[in-house]
Amino acid sequence: MLRTRLCELLGIEVPIIQAGMGPWSPVELAAAASNAGALGSLGGAMIPAEHLRTQIERLHSLTDRPFAVNFTSTGIMEGSLEVALEAHPPVISLALGDAGDMVGRAHDAGSLFIQQVHTVSQAQRAADNGVDVIIAQGTEAGGFGQWVSTMTLVPQVVDAVSPIPVVAAGGIGDGRGLAAALVLGAQGVNMGTRFLASLEATIADEWKQALISAQSEDAVKVEVWQDIFPEAATEGFGTVPRALRTPFIQEWQDKREDAKREAEHLQEQVGAAV
Numbered sequence: 001m002l003r004t005r006l007c008e009l010l011g012i013e014v015p016i017i018q019a020g021m022g023p024w025s026p027v028e029l030a031a032a033a034s035n036a037g038a039l040g041s042l043g044g045a046m047i048p049a050e051h052l053r054t055q056i057e058r059l060h061s062l063t064d065r066p067f068a069v070n071f072t073s074t075g076i077m078e079g080s081l082e083v084a085l086e087a088h089p090p091v092i093s094l095a096l097g098d099a100g101d102m103v104g105r106a107h108d109a110g111s112l113f114i115q116q117v118h119t120v121s122q123a124q125r126a127a128d129n130g131v132d133v134i135i136a137q138g139t140e141a142g143g144f145g146q147w148v149s150t151m152t153l154v155p156q157v158v159d160a161v162s163p164i165p166v167v168a169a170g171g172i173g174d175g176r177g178l179a180a181a182l183v184l185g186a187q188g189v190n191m192g193t194r195f196l197a198s199l200e201a202t203i204a205d206e207w208k209q210a211l212i213s214a215q216s217e218d219a220v221k222v223e224v225w226q227d228i229f230p231e232a233a234t235e236g237f238g239t240v241p242r243a244l245r246t247p248f249i250q251e252w253q254d255k256r257e258d259a260k261r262e263a264e265h266l267q268e269q270v271g272a273a274v
């Protein structure tokens with residue numbers, strides 16, 4: 001079986017992380033990924049503290065393998081980080097912004113810390129913060145990200161933060177992507193979209209079918225996001241989503257000035273859809 005330094009560090013069988021994806025990476029998916037030898041991630045972003053507590057307990061009952069509790073710097077609900085730390089999970093992971101003192105708090109709880117970044121300078125800051133693993137996420141990634149491609153970002157981050165293990169993310173969907181990531185110097189991969197389209201994911205079948213039948217060019221960088229949520233441009237790393245071009249996205253990408261004016265109303269629509 002293919003093993004890397006990441007496997008040794010995290011105590012997993014294969015160098016694959018099932019990405020944390022907020023409400024879309026539930027216990028069922030995390031348990032299945034961990035039981036299969038990867039690192040499953042329970043989504044903690046936008047999850048209320050009490051719900052997260054019961055989810056972590058359930059995950060403990062479904063697997064005795066390592067897993068991560070994942071957060072995004074802008075989506076931590078009150079008390080939920082504390083709930084996660086009290087549970088002493090093997091790993092805490094974070095995306096979308098700097099971790100600051102979260103790294104030390106995770107280490108005090110006995111957890112390893114994984115930070116996701118999109119640029120070399122973000123990776124250097126993460127290294128200075130003392131993280132254990134860095135996910136270099138290229139612009140191909142589903143969900144929030146930035147602009148540098150996986151192919152160019154990964155080797156740069158590997159060089160910048162050596163010997164900290166780097167995990168590649170963005171546009172990786174099968175063994176060929178994993179092999180390519182290893183050649184670029186990564187110690188493993190963090191996959192999101194591919195796991196959304198798995199049986200164990202709890203998203204609607206319609207969404208899974210849309211993922212499976214989409215062509216690459218059907219996904220777009222949703223820059224209008226920062227018109228609808230102006231704080232997104234300045235909070236954390238200032239990321240934008242990459243998503244399938246839905247009628248909502250199509251309409252508002254072409255009317256960004258109107259989107260700014262109607263931001264409040266559009267925020268409600270996005271919130272309801274989530």
Ligand SMILES: Cc1cc2nc3c(=O)[nH]c(=O)nc-3n(C[C@H](O)[C@H](O)[C@H](O)COP(=O)(O)O)c2cc1C
Binds near residue numbers: 045093137140142143
């Ligand atoms: C629907 C969706 C939600 C996501 N939410 C999170 C999240 O809450 N935390 C996080 O660390 N990453 C999140 N990500 C990004 C993943 O960690 C990962 O970097 C990305 O999915 C990798 O690219 P891929 O989708 O091409 O595999 C999300 C991705 C998707 C598709």
